[in-house]
Amino acid sequence: MSACELCDSDGGVLIARRAEFRVIRAADAHFPAFYRVIWNEHVAEWTDLAVPQRSLCMQAVAKIETVLREALAPTKVNLASLGNVVPHLHWHVIARFDWDSHFPQPVWGMAQRRVDPPAAQRLPIALEALDARVAMELATPGRD
Amino acid sequence: MSACELCDSDGGVLIARRAEFRVIRAADAHFPAFYRVIWNEHVAEWTDLAVPQRSLCMQAVAKIETVLREALAPTKVNLASLGNVVPHLHWHVIARFDWDSHFPQPVWGMAQRRVDPPAAQRLPIALEALDARVAMELATPGRD
Numbered sequence: 001m002s003a004c005e006l007c008d009s010d011g012g013v014l015i016a017r018r019a020e021f022r023v024i025r026a027a028d029a030h031f032p033a034f035y036r037v038i039w040n041e042h043v044a045e046w047t048d049l050a051v052p053q054r055s056l057c058m059q060a061v062a063k064i065e066t067v068l069r070e071a072l073a074p075t076k077v078n079l080a081s082l083g084n085v086v087p088h089l090h091w092h093v094i095a096r097f098d099w100d101s102h103f104p105q106p107v108w109g110m111a112q113r114r115v116d117p118p119a120a121q122r123l124p125i126a127l128e129a130l131d132a133r134v135a136m137e138l139a140t141p142g143r144d
Numbered sequence: 145m146s147a148c149e150l151c152d153s154d155g156g157v158l159i160a161r162r163a164e165f166r167v168i169r170a171a172d173a174h175f176p177a178f179y180r181v182i183w184n185e186h187v188a189e190w191t192d193l194a195v196p197q198r199s200l201c202m203q204a205v206a207k208i209e210t211v212l213r214e215a216l217a218p219t220k221v222n223l224a225s226l227g228n229v230v231p232h233l234h235w236h237v238i239a240r241f242d243w244d245s246h247f248p249q250p251v252w253g254m255a256q257r258r259v260d261p262p263a264a265q266r267l268p269i270a271l272e273a274l275d276a277r278v279a280m281e282l283a284t285p286g287r288d
Binding site: 058080083085 | 188189190191195198199202206209210213219220221222223224225226227228229231240247248249250252253
């Protein structure tokens with residue numbers, strides 16, 4: 001066992017695995033369309049990567065953002081690499097909606113409202129279908 | 145007047161201006177080493193940019209992160225493109241320290257402690273010197 005939870009486990013619902021990184025969906029009831037690009041090697045900062053690796057990482061982020069926009073038409077997409085608690089490089093890609101529990105606050109901010117029915121039921125497609133579209137886009141070279 | 149504050153003003157202390165984007169320092173007493181890359185054109189999402197523009201934008205983000213790491217040795221760098229309140233593309237680049245008011249929470253989360261003396265006085269170099277290093281790095285081609 002290492003001391004890092006992202007070295008010890010996938011860190012969520014596995015959507016795609018590459019030699020350099022994996023993409024998972026976070027199981028978050030408030031923000032169901034919440035994916036992460038997790039670099040496989042244990043590095044803390046984005047600039048710990050060489051320039052071509054940075055591009056590869058951001059290309060995955062862009063592909064996920066593109067699918068979320070096309071499939072969900074969210075109010076906004078939120079991108080972030082923080083890692084204060086788990087300093088193992090991971091990028092958050094989150095579809096936000098003006099009706100979600102925290103909007104317009106960041107997902108790490110204060111809740112603004114109760115959401116009922118649950119957020120996942122309000123998405124225009126099922127999460128399994130969204131996962132499949134994300135996986136297909138990641139397997140498709142070149143659009144980004 | 146447009147309806148967008150990032151169309152109407154620089155949005156902070158101007159550090160560098162390019163045809164495509166500008167870099168400003170946010171005047172935030174809690175997080176003094178807080179820069180933003182603001183795209184000049186009014187677009188909401190990172191993937192609204194063409195691929196070469198995305199790279200240009202992230203190259204600026206990487207340059208700022210590199211300077212923050214070299215000049216300040218922060219505990220962590222936080223990167224984010226949110227824009228829920230101001231949907232005009234801007235990237236946050238923030239040096240975080242284990243002693244700062246919110247660490248390990250995101251800057252948008254709950255404060256964890258009072259910091260005294262003020263955060264800017266705890267940085268190893270003055271903000272004006274940091275600004276100058278960021279501006280110099282942005283003017284230097286090729287390292288990233």
